[in-house]
Structure formats: structure tokens, C-alpha cells
Amino acid sequence: MRRSRAFIPTTKEVPSDATLPSHQFLVRGGFINQQGAGLYNFMPLGKIVLEKIRKIVKEELDKAGCNEVQLSFVTPISLWDKSGRSDTMGKEMLRIQDRHQNDFVLSPTNEEAMVELVKNRVTSYKDLPVNLYQINTKFRDEARPRYGILRGREFLMKDGYSFHSSKEDMIREFNLMQETYKKIFTRLGLDFRVVDADSGAIGGTGSKEIHVLANSGEDTIVVCDTCDYGANIETIFEDEAQVDAYNEKSYEELTKLELEQKCSCGSSLSFKKGIEVGHIFQLGTTYTSALEANFSDENGKPKPFEMGTYGIGVSRLVASVIEQNHDENGCIWTKETAPYTVNIMVSNIKDEAQVTLGEELYLKLLGENVEVMFDDRKERFGFKMKDAELIGFPYTVIIGKELANGLVQIYDRKTTEKTSVKTGDVFSTIMELI
């Protein structure tokens, strides 16, 4: 993409309502903009990142044997009456009426719809297990949306549901999903922990959350210093006041605290702040019983499906990557999430030699299917550098004053180091880096 043709409205000004780095940088970098309370538009850069994350989630789930579907976003309220959640979910469910005054709900989650989809279509234990998922818009009319796309009302979520003939098989799938989630978050380049969690209002027994570690996280978790054990503090302290007391502490305060309890492996446990980006549940038969979704077992007897449910906050992940990877100048995208891997920056657009080399390199990288941005705007060096840092391209090739000596520089966004490379070597050097 040529920067002169790209719609990337960056700003120097910090939006007044944004407190978190991810919110500020995503808005300033022209990734997203606010449409209303908890409602955001994804502009070209934001859309690219969102799709990249969606693609990784899809690839890993498909590899694990899951089937992608897409359920209608608007659902009849009768679906929610059957499970009782039209009452229990309260105002979080946005209700609307059509022209016939029939009541509908904008899907906040899809257990009911997914059970209805499988019910009477999967009828035998021989057809089990089956795991269905979708990556689709959700709407939850939160009392107070905040933190940009970290807690929006409308958001993109992957929600998966598995159906089984036995609890054992459901637990097997639960563990498979846990491993699949680890692959996904590893590919995204995130520092994360799988932690024991409360099952909350959705019901069910075993439940684990995946948290991206970040100072600004809303949740407090404890993690083992050596093994991979971790837990949301909601599961550690029985007293709610105690949980609240810890939640109120800042990241700095928390890291100084020590937990009296030791991990079962013998090491000590320490506090961290996390952003919940995934949650997996062993649901059991709560919904399938309520909705009378049965299959025939080996003896021909009807039994409700054992069910598991698995969520990933896809749009929340966009912000989470930045909460974990940024500096005072802007975003630092990870390899798999960067909207463009390489940015070619021509320092002085009036210098023909610079432009020629830039064009040449741009076309050559495009030919190799490298995701490359060519900053061909008539702007000064400092302006373009600040812009590149704000957006967070992993690598920027600076074609500038060193060209006279046959050199260009490669700027590494993460280390912020500039390395001089001979013009003849820049293509191969870039190909090795990415």
C-alpha cells in the first residue's frame, strides 16, 4: 500500500476520553474511532489487525477439528425465554422489536441458539462429539462501557460450543481447547497465563480463563513463579471484600505483595494484573436439559448432551496486544498482528534517487507477498518517523541522507535501533528479518 493512497488518519493530539495506552494509540494511529458509548468503527489499519487475529483463531480451531458456522445476530426472544436467560441476563440483552411488534435480542452469547441448531440434527451418540464455533458480532448493553475496545458494548467474539455423549469426553475436549488456545495466544506473540476461574452466571463447573498480562488489566490473578499454575483471585479468596481489596490495588502495589499460600509445586505465588481474553467452561447439561436437547445413547435411551463452551474476545485482543506491547511513542505490533510488516520511508521525496530506490524496493517486496507500506508522502523526516512509530510497523526502511554513501537504515520498532545496510543488501536483510 502506498501511504499517499491509504486512509490512515493519525493525530498528534491525545483524545480526551482515552485513559489507557491501547485506547489512545489505537485512536491516534487511525485504527479505530468511536461511534457512540462502547461502539467503535474499525478503520483500515484496525480492520487489518482484526482480520489477522480472526484468521489465526480460525486456523488453529479448524486444525483442532472445530466447525465454523455463523448464527444470526438478531435472535427471537422466545429462545431466551426457554432457558430463562431473558430474565437473568436482564438489561445487558438489548431488546428490539420488528414491524410486527415481535421481540428480538441482539445476541450477547449463543448457547441457546447453538443448542437449538444441534438439537434434532445430531441425534445419536455415534455422531458425537461435535464442536461448532463462530466469530461474530456480540452486543452486551453494559452499564458502563469503557477502555475503548477493551470493554465495548458491541464487540467481535469467537464463541465455540462442543457437544458430547459423556462427561469424560467433554473434559477431553475442554483440555484440547485449552491447548488450542495456548497455540493461538502464542502465535499472537502474547505473554499470557491460563488460570482457574469462577464459572459465573453462565453456569457449569470447571472453568479457566486466559489472561494477557498487562499492568492495566482489570482482573487480579496469582501465578506460580515456576510452574504454569495460575488462578483468578476470585477463586482463591472466599471473602468478596478481600477480592475487592486486592482488585483495588495498583499493579505496582500488587507486585510487592506476597501470598502466604504456596503453589502445590512448592514455589511461591505472585500477583499479576491480567486482561481476560479467553474463557473456557465445562458446561455440563445445564442448557441441553433446559432446552431438551437429547441424543440416543448405546441403549437407545435419550440423554441430554454434555456441553462445553469456549470464548475468545477477538476485538479485545487487538487492544490487548497494544496494552502489552507499546512505548511512549506508540504501538509495537507483534509479528503476526502487525498491519504491515515493513514500512519503506523516503526521507526526502524531492530526492529522485531516494524515491527510485524506494519504488524499487517496494515493488520487489510486494512481489514476495510481503505486507509492505510505502511512505511516499511529501512530509519531513521527523513527521514520518513519528507516524511510523505511532502506527508501530515492526520494521521501517529509512531511505535518507545515508544513501549518498550507498546505505539505508533499518529501524526496528521494538528495540528502536537503527542499523545501516548497503542498498544492495537491504532486500535480503529484510527477507531474513521477517
Place this chain on the structure above:
RNA sequence: CGGGGUGUAGCUCAGUAUGGUUAGAGUACCUGGUUUGGGACCAGGGGGCCGAAGGUUCGAGUCCUUUCACCCCGACCA
């Protein structure tokens, strides 16, 4: 849902106490010139139903009423 706050140029904000020419600044944008390695400089220019509706007044960004939106703290949050 309780408590607090803010709506004025694309953005960040003055101006409102005490009503009074043509509503301001910075930034962004346009034109011309100079500049060209860290968000440049000079000159000129465009851009506003002062959130909306109603009211008081000779006169309302400013006062009154209603309403909408957004933000913050809390409660809530698979």
C-alpha cells in the same frame, strides 16, 4: 442503576460568574514561498445553527425549563 462532570471549528480547549459590535486560540486543513534526519518556518485563506427544543429579554454561547449525548467514580460485568 446511584453520584459527579462535560457538550463552542476535524481535534484539544478558552469565553458563560456580571447577557451587549462580526465568537476566539492552538493544532489540523487549503494557497504561495523558504526548508528537508525527529511531528519545521513565514505570509495569506477556508472552516461554527456555541448538542437539541422551548422560554425570559430590545438583545442569549452566557439566564430559565425540558431533552439528548458523551465522560469519570461506584454498583454491575460468560
